[in-house]
Amino acid sequence: MEGLRDRTKRAVRAELARQALELFAERGFDETTVDDIARAAGLSKRSFFRYFPTKEDAVFGELDAMGEQIAQEVAGRPPEEGPWECLHAVLRGWEERINAQVDAMRLVESTPALRTRLLQKRDEVRGRVIRALADRGVPPFEADLAAAAAGAALDAVAREWLRTDGSADRLALVDRAFTMLRPAFLS
Amino acid sequence: MEGLRDRTKRAVRAELARQALELFAERGFDETTVDDIARAAGLSKRSFFRYFPTKEDAVFGELDAMGEQIAQEVAGRPPEEGPWECLHAVLRGWEERINAQVDAMRLVESTPALRTRLLQKRDEVRGRVIRALADRGVPPFEADLAAAAAGAALDAVAREWLRTDGSADRLALVDRAFTMLRPAFLS
DNA sequence: ACACAATATGGCACTTGGTGTCGCAAGTGG
DNA sequence: CCACTTGCGACACCAAGTGCCATATTGTGT
Numbered sequence: 452m453e454g455l456r457d458r459t460k461r462a463v464r465a466e467l468a469r470q471a472l473e474l475f476a477e478r479g480f481d482e483t484t485v486d487d488i489a490r491a492a493g494l495s496k497r498s499f500f501r502y503f504p505t506k507e508d509a510v511f512g513e514l515d516a517m518g519e520q521i522a523q524e525v526a527g528r529p530p531e532e533g534p535w536e537c538l539h540a541v542l543r544g545w546e547e548r549i550n551a552q553v554d555a556m557r558l559v560e561s562t563p564a565l566r567t568r569l570l571q572k573r574d575e576v577r578g579r580v581i582r583a584l585a586d587r588g589v590p591p592f593e594a595d596l597a598a599a600a601a602g603a604a605l606d607a608v609a610r611e612w613l614r615t616d617g618s619a620d621r622l623a624l625v626d627r628a629f630t631m632l633r634p635a636f637l638s
Numbered sequence: 639m640e641g642l643r644d645r646t647k648r649a650v651r652a653e654l655a656r657q658a659l660e661l662f663a664e665r666g667f668d669e670t671t672v673d674d675i676a677r678a679a680g681l682s683k684r685s686f687f688r689y690f691p692t693k694e695d696a697v698f699g700e701l702d703a704m705g706e707q708i709a710q711e712v713a714g715r716p717p718e719e720g721p722w723e724c725l726h727a728v729l730r731g732w733e734e735r736i737n738a739q740v741d742a743m744r745l746v747e748s749t750p751a752l753r754t755r756l757l758q759k760r761d762e763v764r765g766r767v768i769r770a771l772a773d774r775g776v777p778p779f780e781a782d783l784a785a786a787a788a789g790a791a792l793d794a795v796a797r798e799w800l801r802t803d804g805s806a807d808r809l810a811l812v813d814r815a816f817t818m819l820r821p822a823f824l825s
Numbered sequence: 826a827c828a829c830a831a832t833a834t835g836g837c838a839c840t841t842g843g844t845g846t847c848g849c850a851a852g853t854g855g
Numbered sequence: 856c857c858a859c860t861t862g863c864g865a866c867a868c869c870a871a872g873t874g875c876c877a878t879a880t881t882g883t884g885t
Contacts, residue, residue, distance in 0.1 A: 455881090455882080456832080456833090456881080456882075459833095460833090463833095484869090484870065484871085485870080485871065485872085486870085494833095494834070494835085495834070495835050495836075496835095496871090496872095497834075497835060497836075497837090497873090498833075498834055498835075500871090500872065500873080501833075501834080504872090505871080505872080506870095506871070506872095563758075566758075566761070567754060567757070567758050567761075570754070570757040570758065570761060571750075571753075571754045571757065574753070574754075574757060591798065591801060592794065592798045592801075592811070592814075593818075595794040595797055595798060596790070596791065596794040596815055596818060596819070599790035599791070599793050599794045600787055600790045600791070600794075600819055602790065603783070603786035603787045603789065603790040604783065604786070604787070606786050607779065607782040607783040607786045607787075610782055611778065611779045611782060614778060614779075624779070627779075628783055631780075631783060631821040632783070632787055632819050632821050633821075634818040634819050634820075643852075643853085643861080643862085646862095647862085671840090671841065671842085672841080672842065672843085673841090681863075681864085682863070682864050682865075683842090683843095683864095684843095684844090684863075684864065684865075684866095685862080685863055685864075687842090687843065687844080688862075688863080691843090692842080692843080693841095693842070693843090
């Protein structure tokens with residue numbers, strides 16, 4: 452048995468994230484101190500940093516795990532598939548899960564520190580995806596370009612989605628973006 | 639006459655950047671405090687922040703101006719040119735100027751904080767480029783996608799260049815990247 | 826049920842990036 | 856030579872993040 456402690460830990464983590472998001476929404480990111488968040492969740496600033504490495508990560512908590520899974524899905528795709536189709540297929544699947552919350556995205560997009568952290572996270576994911584593609588035999592430059600372009604595509608889709616106040620069909624946008632950028636990756 | 643004060647100001651700024659780069663190279667970015675840099679250049683921490691808004695900007699000092707010029711060049715292109723060719727042409731011209739220094743790029747690439755700041759800067763430039771494209775009549779989503787993809791292309795090129803220890807032909811790489819990603823932007 | 830070990834927490838001190846303020850010294854312009 | 860602007864140092868201050876240690880809490884073996 453090793454599930455009880457982990458469960459409480461995840462519960463605290465979730466509560467912390469919830470409180471953080473709420474405070475950010477009402478007061479703004481910069482106007483909210485880590486101490487405020489911790490207090491609201493019933494613990495100390497010191498403990499906050501045992502759950503999240505930075506203040507920003509209270510918003511992007513599970514993004515790291517997502518990156519790992521994305522890389523794994525890329526690795527698990529049929530070997531004959533080209534890199535671009537591979538990324539298109541995998542990311543299409545994730546697009547739905549990523550952000551149903553318009554308000555959270557607005558918060559991120561309107562807060563430089565959060566926007567920055569998001570770019571950073573995506574950069575890390577890109578690194579993992581490149582390695583996954585490399586394992587499929589894709590040459591480094593092609594892998595790098597494909598991963599970077601795919602990230603750019605998702606980013607553009609997200610912003611377009613915000614521009615239309617969340618009324619656009621995200622899957623359609625993803626398909627459109629990936630089609631427009633369809634590279635000469637063999638295919 | 640309004641040149642003396644400005645000249646010393648630019649001189650101090652340059653000296654500050656020089657010292658910063660030197661200290662970063664020998665001690666590492668995180669191990670160098672702003673106070674160290676300021677002292678090395680003969681002034682106070684407070685004054686450092688009158689020349690650069692953040693510690694990272696001592697490395698990326700003139701990037702903002704570049705972004706502005708890029709946007710202007712985009713605006714100044716023949717109106718009938720498609721967005722992708724437009725970006726290709728403009729950025730091709732910049733690629734040479736951007737970084738002849740391998741060591742500086744290595745420093746950036748191996749320092750998370752600097753890498754992050756670079757992503758951030760590019761994101762700002764992307765915003766300006768989008769507006770420039772929009773002024774040319776390119777629809778928002780296309781403009782956004784093109785700008786984001788162009789940024790991704792340059793990033794991939796930069797990394798490939800590092801992979802080959804600076805021996806690759808950057809212009810050729812740029813052309814290759816832009817060709818591979820050639821989108822269906824009308825053309 | 827009890828003792829023991831593992832672990833979560835809190836408090837504290839400390840470093841560092843970054844900002845507001847104020848007084849001073851120096852250049853600038855008439 | 857006299858106002859006026861402007862760069863600078865010094866100081867106080869805030870918040871993010873880290874190391875350290877003492878202590879509570881809880882899971883586990885007997």
